[in-house]
Amino acid sequence: MAVSTNDETRVALFQSIGLNEQRARETLKNQDVTRLLETNINEARNFLPQENQITKPIGNLLYALATKSKQQIYHLHKYLIKYICEEKIKNDPQLSAAIQYLLTHPTEPIDQKALEENAGIGVTVTPEEIEHTIEEIIAQNKTKLLEQRYDFSIGSLLGEARKRLPWADGKVVKAEMDVQLLDLLGPNDQSTKSTTQKQNTAKPSTAKAKPAATTNNDIQENGEIRSFSDLSGEALNFHRTGENYKTEGYIMTPKTMDLLREHLKKTGGQ
Missing domain, CATH: 1.10.10.2420 (Arc Repressor Mutant, subunit A)
Structure with missing residues (x-):
């Protein structure tokens, strides 16, 4: 299959923020992530207009934002991208907490002070x-x-x-x-096993040890166990009563939050 000029341009764009060629081409397979990452990069260039100003750490966070966020808060990415470019969001814990906060407060105006406090924005751990x-x-x-x-x-x-x-x-x-x-x-190493291990080896249990239960969702296609950060990111897909708006694909309107609050009041939180 021939590769389009647009695809090659996107690969070059994604590589310019630090992605390797393989990751850049894999990204193209997901149209939504591709479109969102392009948007994130273009928005970041408003804050970092010079060539090579988007460093690999910043690029990694822009990529993470494109893959972890949800449609309900795409219109709020400008806040997070600004923090990323200013290096006030420096790592995944801060970004994940910021995404979670915006999913809980998905309408403008955004209380930026509360966002910063809840996501550790601007905090540097030495x-x-x-x-x-x-x-x-x-x-x-x-x-x-x-x-x-x-x-x-x-x-x-x-x-x-x-x-x-x-x-x-x-x-x-x-x-x-x-x-x-x-x-x-x-x-x-194996030559320095603990006393507990030696005792267990000397007196093996007659019962067969059962392997730790691992769900299919915890395993990647290559057979490796998925990381905690991957799994915790998926926890965003679950919601409590009255928080349907956090789920993927939920359509937000200016009246959404008011209607949900009214619903919870009538149903007693059920």
């Missing part, structure tokens, strides 16, 4: 803050970590870090956690 927080968390769990080593639930440590640093870049937090655990415990 490497020193991340390092210090991870040190505290590991110190609080040091005894059990030394006993259980890598059998200890590292996920619980990362969860605590996320609570304390909700607007930190998750990749940076994970990297710092790995470094400090390596410093405390040494390498995680």
Whole structure:
């Protein structure tokens, strides 16, 4: 099949914001994302008109906005794109929280102060803050970590870090956690199994271990388990009573929010 000139132009456009060629061409397969990403880039150029001003981190966030957002708030993207270009939205947690806030408040005028507070917009978490927080968390769990080593639930440590640093870049937090655990415990290899593992090996259970339940929706086409951020993004598809307007494809009108409030009042929130 011949590739159109327009498609090649779009591939070049998407590559200009940091996408590799494969990702750029895959994006073209989804017309809605393609159209929205083009719009996001053109809007961003109003704030960053010079060539190469849209850096890869900014481009990644523009791409994430195109893939994670919903039709109900497309008209509000200008606010988020401005924050992205000003580097006040710097990472996925901030962007996801901002999208969630706008889905809950989808009509203008937007309370920008409330948006900023709810999404950590403008908040910068320094490497020193991340390092210090991870040190505290590991110190609080040091005894059990030394006993259980890598059998200890590292996920619980990362969860605590996320609570304390909700607007930190998750990749940076994970990297710092790995470094400090390596410093405390040494390498995680088969020659340093914990006492618990040895006991379990010496006295195997007669019952067959059941694999952890994983739904089909948790698995990508390549067979890998999907990331937490992917799954949490899909949580936006579920809504509480009176929040139908957050679902994909819901048509908003100027009277939508007033009508929903009236409905909830009449039904007692049912």
